[in-house]
Amino acid sequence: GAVVSQHPSRVICKSGTSVKIECRSLDFQATTMFWYRQFPKQSLMLMATSNEGSKATYEQGVEKDKFLINHASLTLSTLTVTSAHPEDSSFYICSARDLAVTSTDTQYFGPGTRLTVL
Amino acid sequence: GESVGLHLPTLSVQEGDNSIINCAYSNSASDYFIWYKQESGKGPQFIIDIRSNMDKRQGQRVTVLLNKTVKHLSLQIAATQPGDSAVYFCAASDTGRRALTFGSGTRLQVQP
Numbered sequence: 001g002a003v004v005s006q007h008p009s010r011v012i013c014k015s016g017t018s019v020k021i022e023c024r025s026l027d028f029q030a031t032t033m034f035w036y037r038q039f040p041k042q043s044l045m046l047m048a049t050s051n052e053g054s055k056a057t058y059e060q061g062v063e064k065d066k067f068l069i070n071h072a073s074l075t076l077s078t079l080t081v082t083s084a085h086p087e088d089s090s091f092y093i094c095s096a097r098d099l100a101v102t103s104t105d106t107q108y109f110g111p112g113t114r115l116t117v118l
Numbered sequence: 119g120e121s122v123g124l125h126l127p128t129l130s131v132q133e134g135d136n137s138i139i140n141c142a143y144s145n146s147a148s149d150y151f152i153w154y155k156q157e158s159g160k161g162p163q164f165i166i167d168i169r170s171n172m173d174k175r176q177g178q179r180v181t182v183l184l185n186k187t188v189k190h191l192s193l194q195i196a197a198t199q200p201g202d203s204a205v206y207f208c209a210a211s212d213t214g215r216r217a218l219t220f221g222s223g224t225r226l227q228v229q230p
Contacts, residue, residue, distance in 0.1 A: 004161075043207060044162070044220045066190065093161050104169075105150050105211040107152035107218060 003027050004096050005046055011113045015040055021113045023094030029074040032097035034107060035067070036114035038091040051079040073097065084117045089116075128229040137195040139224045141208035144189060148210040152218065153182060153193045159174045165193070165206075188224045195226075 003026040004015055013019050031052045036044040036061055037055055048069055049057040056069035068080040077096075095107035129198040131137050143151075149170040154162035168175045168182045168191075175182050191208050205225050209218040 002164075011176060032164045032216075046219070049217060079123075091159075095161075104167060105216055105218065106152060106164060106167055108164065109154070111161045112159070114159070 002098060002108040004094065004108050004110040006094055006113050008113060009111060010116075012118065015084055015085050017102075018082045019115060020078055021086055021092055021094075021115075023077045023079070023096070023110055025075045025096040025098075028096070029099040030077075030095045031099050033076060034058055034076075034079040034095045034097075035069060035079050038093060038094045038112075040091075047079075055074060062109045069070065078105060081115065084115070086117045089115055089117045096097045128225045128227065129224070130229060131198050132229050133198060133200060135198055137202070137226060137228075139145045139193045139195075139206050139226065140207075141191040141193075141221050141228045142189055143191065143208075143210045143221075145210065145212060145219075146189065147212040148189075149213055150181070150211045151184060151191050151215075152221075154201075154209060155178075155204045156207060156223075160166050162207060174186075190207045200228045200230060202226060 005024045007022045020079055033050040035047045037047050038044050045061045046059050049085050050069045050071040052071045052074055053102055072078040093112040095109045112113045142192050152167040155163040156162045166177045166180050166182050168184050173184050179196045183192045204224045207223045208221045211218050
C-alpha cells in the first residue's frame with residue numbers, strides 16, 4: 001500500500017519550454033501532496049504544499065509563477081515548470097499524505113522525475 | 119525555524135555489523151520524526167517513525183532512539199547488509215506546520 005507514482009521519470013527539454021510533472025497516489029487518497037527539489041548530493045528541499053481544491057502554499061524563495069501547481073483531485077497533483085532554464089535542472093520528487101491517516105505526518109514519496117534543461 | 123542536521127556525511131561499515139546514524143534537530147516544537155532511505159536515482163523510502171511521546175521504537179532490524187533533552191535522534195540498523203547501502207535522511211515536523219524538514223543525509227556504505 002501507500003504507493004505514489006510520478007510521470008515522467010526523466011525529461012530533457014530545451015530552454016524556454018514548459019514541463020509538466022504528474023504525481024499520483026495509487027492506492028490511497030491524499031488531500032495534501034508535497035513537491036520537493038533535490039540537487040545532486042544534497043537533501044530534499046520543500047518547494048510547495050499542494051492542497052486538493054485550493055491554492056498551493058509555496059516555500060520562501062520559490063516562484064509561484066514559475067512552478068505552477070494544480071491539485072485537481074484527491075489522487076493527482078501536477079507541477080509545471082514554466083519557461084525552464086538550465087538552472088532548473090534537478091530531481092523533482094513529490095510525496096503524499098494519506099487522508100485516512102491523521103495521526104501522523106508520514107509522507108510517501110514518488111520515484112522522482114529527473115529534469116534536464118538544455 | 120526548523121533545522122535538522124546529521125553528524126556524519128558518510129558511514130562505512132562491514133557487512134554484518136550494526137550501524138548507527140545520528141541526527142540533531144533544533145526546533146523544540148518538533149513532535150514527529152521519520153527516517154527515510156534513498157537509493158541513487160530513486161525517491162525516499164519510509165523506514166521508521168517515532169512520536170515525541172516515545173523514546174524508542176523498533177522495527178525489523180531497525181531501531182529509532184529519540185532524546186528530546188538534547189534534541190537528538192538516531193537510527194540503528196542491526197546486521198547491516200549490502201542492500202542497506204544508501205543515503206539515509208532524518209526528517210522532523212511539528213503539528214503546527216505539518217510539513218517535513220529534512221536533514222542533510224548520511225551515506226551508508228556497507229563493505230562485503
